[in-house]
Amino acid sequence: MSRTARPGPPPTPPPPPPGPRHRAGLLGWLVTTAGVAGIVLLIVTPMLRTSQSAALTYSELLAKVDQNQVSAITVDSAGAVNGSYRDGKSFTSQLPTALADPRLTTALTAKNVAITGEKSTGSGDVLTSLLGYLPILLVFGLLWWAGRRALAGTGGAAGLGGMGGFGRSKARIIEAQRPTTRFADVAGYEGVKQEISEVVDFLRDPSRYAAAGAKGPRGVLMIGPPGTGKTLLARAVAGEASVPFLSITGSAFVEMFVGVGASRVRDLFSQARDRAPSIIFIDEIDAVGSRRGPGGMGGHEEREQTLNQLLAEMDGFDQSTGIVVLAATNRPETLDAALLRPGRFDRQVAVPLPNQAERAAILAVHIDDKRLAPDVDLTVVARGTPGFSGADLANLVNEAAINAVRDSRTTLTAADFGTARDRVLLGRRDASNALLPEERHSVAVHESGHALVAALCEHADPVAKVTILPAGMALGATEQLPEAERHLYSEAHLADLLAVRLGGRAAEILVLGQASTGAADDLAGATAVASKMVIEFGLSPALGPIGYGHSSVPMGTDDRAEPPGRPYSEQTQRVVDEEIARLVREGEARALALLRQHREALDRLAARLQEEETVDGSVVRAILRDSGGHPATRPEIPAHQGYLPAAGGLATARNRAR
The missing domain is CATH 3.30.720.210 (Signal recognition particle alu RNA binding heterodimer, srp9/1)
Known part of the structure; x- marks a missing residue:
């Protein structure tokens, strides 16, 4: 029985002979x-x-x-x-x-x-004269050498394009045989990968689109927050397309010399034409594609020339040559409208923060080369990281591995992930940051107020952990794990959120008879939530269903006609201030009422915190039941696995801002 020999790797091409450059x-x-x-x-x-x-x-x-x-x-x-x-x-x-x-x-x-x-x-x-003329001779020698470089770089015609290499593109060229990243290496984002894969399919088989009378996209703009994997998706396109991939950042076009940016744009597209079909990837395109003219983000003449050249190249290259431009930015509102019109960037792909299922998939990718203990549940870790990007999750896994190394272990436990999450959100715990006895009691009362109000509010996220151990700028923290990934927030949920935010201050007023500076962050967060309820969400009876939206300018619009500042009058501002103050006061009054009704549970939880420093969310619910209270009815969450820190513990921030 014979076996067909597998063809060996292609022979390595000989190095090119030294050229004029x-x-x-x-x-x-x-x-x-x-x-x-x-x-x-x-x-x-x-x-x-x-x-x-x-x-x-x-x-x-x-x-x-x-x-x-x-x-x-x-x-x-x-x-x-x-x-x-x-x-x-x-x-x-x-x-x-x-x-x-x-x-x-x-x-x-x-x-x-x-x-x-x-x-x-x-x-x-003679020596003195020679030393005096030496700088001038060196300058003339440098100019002569630069001129020779210009002649060599432009094929015999002097110009800026070859002068010292300034005008040449700094793009990193990745040929078809080199990329190793594939779409399978990118966890989640199935919809994004489907849209991007159409670009790859067009480059591989343009006849399929031509048969249906469809034209492939000239440009694809990926938009999303930092760390969501836009550059990783571009690398995956390079690996899947099997065509040359020219990668460059927007800042690489801009130099101190006049005309260099435009020259580099021309050279970049010239290289792409020579290697067609090919893909050009421009990362952080907002560095060169900012809006032009008065009132825009541009205004720099060299930057505007570079942008004009980029617009001309995207308009001018022949679509049949198979050149596709990919670009990425996390500031789409700053881009020039001419870049976003059809015929240039035909398609805009949003790359949002990952949801809970995608976070679990991303965590599975990052732990591929690590050993995990049986108590690690990636679903629980993903639930506790709302608002984390892919880069944040990679950093979380790395911090967990570092914590295991500190304990001379090679296996990552659930406690390592909990400590890493605390470290990412708040900072390092300082063992020398000891509290005075009265401060310790005040922090215990404060965090007990947050925890009890959260347990009593029906629409609040369940309590996962309460701690009075200082970390970073926080003296204590109450952690809440969302039951599911939320995309919409009801008015009842926002009202409960205000009450939970102000529960610590209400507990201090009720038990200690006065508030303290420890509620400064809570007040700022509550005021921000109330401001959005009034200004953006239309949840104020005094203003009615009016939303003034964000202060940022929608993508691709001209902001020159819009005056800076708030889009409403001083009288409306007075009503807004009154409504914000009313919502915050109502939240504090509601928290006070709940804590007065369950004063026994508040005292018992504060004493338990002073004794143990860190307690689980189940302890909060048990103390509330033993004191005659009834926690809010909600689905029971799985046993807490990943957020009880090792001895000493760490305080973490409350729900990460979404």
């Missing part, structure tokens, strides 16, 4: 080396000459002649003396010609010293 680089290196060597010789040669001959003063010279130690001297017209001793050693000196002293001549004649005269060559003046 290589020779120009070698020539520039030789010119630089010669210039440095000339400077060294001009400076070191006089020093060496001086060090070989001892310098004598005029008085010392007379003494040496009187002692009959001098055999011969040579004197030039400037009075410089070069002589030799009778033992063969040499010396130098200088005659004081202004004194016209005859003693030296008499002594030399008496001692039979050979005297020779010569005309001065002015070598010192």
